[in-house]
Amino acid sequence: xxxxxxxxxxxxxxxxxxxxxxxxxxxxxxxxxxxxxxxxxxxxxxxxxxxxxxxxxxxxxxxxxxxxxxxxxxxxxxxxxxxxxxxxxxxxxxxxxxxxxxxxxxxxxxxxxxxxxxxxxxxxxxxxxxxxxxxxxxxxxxxxxxxxxxxxxxxx
Amino acid sequence: xxxxxxxxxxxxxxxxxxxxxxxxxxxxxxxxxxxxxxxxxxxxxxxxxxxxxxxxxxxxxxxxxxxxxxxxxxxxxxxxxxxxxxxxxxxxxxxxxxxxxxxxxxxxxxxxxxxxxxxxxxxxxxxxxxxxxxxxxxxxxxxxxxxxxxxxxxxxxxxxxxxxxxxxxxxxxxxxxxxxxxxxxxxxxxxxxxxxxxxxxxxxxxxxxxxxxxxxxxxxxxxxxxxxxxxxxxxxxxxxxxxxxxxxxxxxxxxxxxxxxxxxxxxxxxxxxxxxxxxxxxxxxxxxxxxxxxxxxxxxxxxxxxxxxxxxxxxxxxxxxxxxxxxxxxxxxxxxxxxxxxxxxxxxxxxxxxxxxxxxxxxxxxxxxxxxxxxxxxxxxxxxxxxxxxxxxxxxxxxxxxxxxxxxxxxxxxxxxxxxxx
Ligand code: HEM
Numbered sequence: 021x022x023x024x025x026x027x028x029x030x031x032x033x034x035x036x037x038x039x040x041x042x043x044x045x046x047x048x049x050x051x052x053x054x055x056x057x058x059x060x061x062x063x064x065x066x067x068x069x070x071x072x073x074x075x076x077x078x079x080x081x082x083x084x085x086x087x088x089x090x091x092x093x094x095x096x097x098x099x100x101x102x103x104x105x106x107x108x109x110x111x112x113x114x115x116x117x118x119x120x121x122x123x124x125x126x127x128x129x130x131x132x133x134x135x136x137x138x139x140x141x142x143x144x145x146x147x148x149x150x151x152x153x154x155x156x157x158x159x160x161x162x163x164x165x166x167x168x169x170x171x172x173x174x175x176x
Numbered sequence: 177x178x179x180x181x182x183x184x185x186x187x188x189x190x191x192x193x194x195x196x197x198x199x200x201x202x203x204x205x206x207x208x209x210x211x212x213x214x215x216x217x218x219x220x221x222x223x224x225x226x227x228x229x230x231x232x233x234x235x236x237x238x239x240x241x242x243x244x245x246x247x248x249x250x251x252x253x254x255x256x257x258x259x260x261x262x263x264x265x266x267x268x269x270x271x272x273x274x275x276x277x278x279x280x281x282x283x284x285x286x287x288x289x290x291x292x293x294x295x296x297x298x299x300x301x302x303x304x305x306x307x308x309x310x311x312x313x314x315x316x317x318x319x320x321x322x323x324x325x326x327x328x329x330x331x332x333x334x335x336x337x338x339x340x341x342x343x344x345x346x347x348x349x350x351x352x353x354x355x356x357x358x359x360x361x362x363x364x365x366x367x368x369x370x371x372x373x374x375x376x377x378x379x380x381x382x383x384x385x386x387x388x389x390x391x392x393x394x395x396x397x398x399x400x401x402x403x404x405x406x407x408x409x410x411x412x413x414x415x416x417x418x419x420x421x422x423x424x425x426x427x428x429x430x431x432x433x434x435x436x437x438x439x440x441x442x443x444x445x446x447x448x449x450x451x452x453x454x455x456x457x458x459x460x461x462x463x464x465x466x467x468x469x470x471x472x473x474x475x476x477x478x479x480x481x482x483x484x485x486x487x488x489x490x491x492x493x494x495x496x497x498x499x500x501x502x503x504x505x506x507x508x509x510x511x512x513x514x515x516x517x518x519x520x521x522x523x524x525x526x527x528x529x530x531x532x533x534x535x536x537x538x539x540x541x542x543x544x545x546x547x548x549x550x551x552x553x554x555x556x557x558x559x560x561x562x563x564x565x566x567x568x569x570x571x572x573x574x575x576x577x578x579x580x581x582x583x584x585x586x587x588x589x590x591x592x593x594x595x596x597x598x
Pocket of ligand 1: 197198199201202204205206208209275278279282283285304307308311347350351354357358388389390391
């Protein structure tokens with residue numbers, strides 16, 4: 021066992037688990053091949069990783085770092101979380117519903133549903149975004165007033 | 177020879193968030209896991225709801241795939257499919273902020289150096305690529321599908337279904353491998369104790385070079401507490417829930433579901449409920465569905481019926497949900513002829529299977545097969561009317577199938593023929 025671990029880098033159970041995982045993956049890939057378009061599936065798997073790890077993550081962490089350096093963001097009065105929370109609420113809605121918001125599938129969508137729906141998705145998303153930032157602004161106002169009052173008592 | 181460690185994210189100093197660490201990964205994973213389990217179970221049940229064993233029903237081609245379903249989909253409770261699909265789609269959508277948070281908590285590991293330490297390490301990293309790619313792939317193909325956007329060059333159903341196999345296999349392995357880390361972190365720090373700390377008391381998790389964890393070597397001062405992070409993720413999930421879940425849950429929530437494909441306001445009138453596929457898309461014209469339309473019945477004997485003859489038969493009224501695979505549902509009051517009464521006309525009372533065909537000339541769901549329990553249920557109707565009025569063409573005029581608990585796409589519209597077999 022010592023030599024197996026030495027060669028492989030982990031115990032035999034670890035190896036068995038990985039073999040099982042890759043066996044299921046192989047089976048699934050073969051099944052997807054049966055339906056055609058399998059190469060496209062693999063490309064989309066890779067694109068999903070790239071879209072998250074190389075685009076979305078660097079973008080939002082860079083935005084956060086820029087915001088952190090603005091005056092008062094992380095030191096008193098520390099407003100950063102009053103921006104982070106509404107930005108995240110609005111941002112995940114955009115990431116999840118961007119096809120509707122930007123009418124990505126309008127032709128098929130409107131035709132398929134007989135245009136019975138009157139939702140204005142872009143307007144709805146903009147209104148929600150405005151709403152959550154407004155709520156955050158009101159809360160920040162209350163936070164600043166409290167900080168000023170606390171600061172005032174400290175100063176006196 | 178040692179490879180020189182590249183700069184930037186490959187250096188430990190790059191990762192400064194004081195919140196990252198094995199406890200956070202364990203906690204986020206423990207929140208995510210039950211949602212994934214609900215989503216996976218309802219997903220496989222959703223496939224079973226098609227009765228894939230019956231002729232032509234399987235969307236994955238029965239028999240030659242992993243299609244091990246041994247039961248006929250039940251008709252009671254009538255809302256079973258609506259609840260199943262609602263859960264599937266809602267958990268899939270509200271889990272997204274958690275999934276992103278979990279990926280955020282783990283991302284320093286993407287830049288580990290050296291990139292490969294041993295065969296075990298290399299294989300495990302390959303399985304992690306399947307986990308990360310698989311989770312994003314399965315969640316987002318589902319999310320694009322409910323918005324009817326198909327930019328991919330592959331069939332949605334097999335890719336989403338077999339993609340889930342890859343994702344779930346990699347996830348099972350990941351949880352098994354990380355279980356010791358989860359137990360150690362929860363043992364050392366408690367499951368929820370770190371959530372008690374406000375910002376002032378928020379301390380980084382201990383950096384341990386040996387344990388090779390995501391805890392930072394050079395943490396910055398915290399700007400958000402751990403409970404603040406969890407609350408922010410919760411706000412993201414709650415927001416997604418509010419703007420989408422109403423299309424499945426209905427009631428006052430439906431009006432709030434302003435970003436749901438089938439939420440919001442849909443006008444008034446007896447036929448004012450969502451349409452999955454309009455007559456125009458299905459290429460069913462008013463002429464095809466007009467006065468010359470006759471329903472063809474086939475069992476041991478045959479019969480053809482005009483619509484007025486169907487309307488002269490004994491009519492029954494049932495409140496039944498119509499529920500779409502894409503997660504929306506709505507309960508309406510349907511009036512029509514019992515399937516059992518139609519079977520009697522052609523002497524098919526003892527049939528075990530019924531195949532219904534639509535006027536719709538092409539399309540995956542122009543035809544559906546039903547099992548015996550669905551034929552025998554007295555609430556199963558060939559509906560002619562809804563909410564006291566004739567069906568509109570978009571809702572299946574002259575007649576549509578409505579079966580309790582069955583998937584929406586099997587409630588065939590514009591029925592042209594019904595064939596019973598034993
Ligand atoms: C969609 C689901 C998940 C994804 C995509 C995911 C992704 C990842 C990745 C990429 C890593 C870094 C791997 C490494 O150590 O090299 C990781 C670490 C980890 N994951 Fe997950 N994970 C998921 C679910 C879970 C679940 C359900 C749990 C636990 C119940 C969990 C617990 C952990 C733990 C404890 C670590 C180690 C963190 C550390 O060492 O500091 N994960 N995860």
